[in-house]
Amino acid sequence: MLGDSREVFRAKARTFWWAAQLLPRDARDDAALVYAFCRLVDDTADDDRDTENARLALAALYNEVQGCVTARPLVAEFRAAAARLDLPLDSALELIEGARSDLNTVRVADDAELVRYCYRVASTVGLMMCAVLGVRRSEALPHAVDLGIAMQLTNICRDVAEDAANGRVYLPADRLARVGVHSEDLVRGRASAAGVAEVVRGTLELADRYYRSADGGMRDLPPRVRPAILVASRVYRAIGVRLRRRRCDALGGRTVVPWPEKLYWGTRAVAEALRPGMRGATPRWAHDATLHAALRGLPGANA
Secondary structure (H helix, E strand, O other), X not given: OHHHHHHHHHHHOHHHHHHHOOOOHHHHXXXXXXXXXXXXXXXXXXXXXXXXXXXXXXXXXXXXHHOOOOOOHHHHHHHHHHHHHOOOHHHHHHHHHHHHHOOOOOEOOOHHHHHHHHHHHHXXXXXXXXXXXXXXXXXXXXXXXHHHHHHHHHHHHHOHHHHHHOOOEOOOHHHHHHOOOOHHHHHOOOOOHHHHHHHHHHHHHHHHHHHHHHHOOHHHOOOOOHHHHHHHHHHHHHHHHHHHHOOOOOOOOOOOOOHHHHHHHHHHHHXXXXXXXXXXXXXXXXXXXXXXXXXXXXXXXXX
């Protein structure tokens, strides 16, 4: 099963797999298992065209994670790792809830709703990874939440056209309305490219706020794993950099960061991880609590 998880990680998570090569072997194997579980959640939601079947399959997976029914081998191995690592199963359950929400007609009203969605489908993964990486200080967790939100916002900006083709619009309706675009315009392929670009630009600025906050918690990562997380953060943020070079034209094709640029950002990230300024712990007051105002009531959000 571990071999299968490694293969899924290598084949499906190109950026994260590349960054994970900087992790110690034990952490890399646990990261592969967490990724394989997260991929199972995504595939359970996406692979069946019948929405009701997908909903039932996610409910069954939810029960497996809870331990209410006999789990398939991957989930059983994930549960065993969770017990060994003190990994929060609540985060895994919230991830499933996020996937379940994608089965509905996806329209997002505002930034608050968008941030809550990003928490469910991405920050939960960050919280699970904190357990894998040996991050124990509670002061570090809000920053991990913010890295997940930032990365998911980047994903959303990159995938506007692809999501719209699948009937999903994650760009907030109130931002779209301010530039004269309706969510249905995107779905029908009639949206103003300039208007969408303006909303993408603003959403990337929102992502940057969360990336900056995530940087504040990097000192709490154990030195042996810090380079890998900084590489993942910087290479992912580079998607937004390239989008801006294209004047945020998210409708003109998917933005991809070529390998030479990935190597550039990755090398800079490793150097940053080794700086003396990375020593010491992150104080609780270092986190801007307003970034989590929309997360109140969500399990593990530390709002």
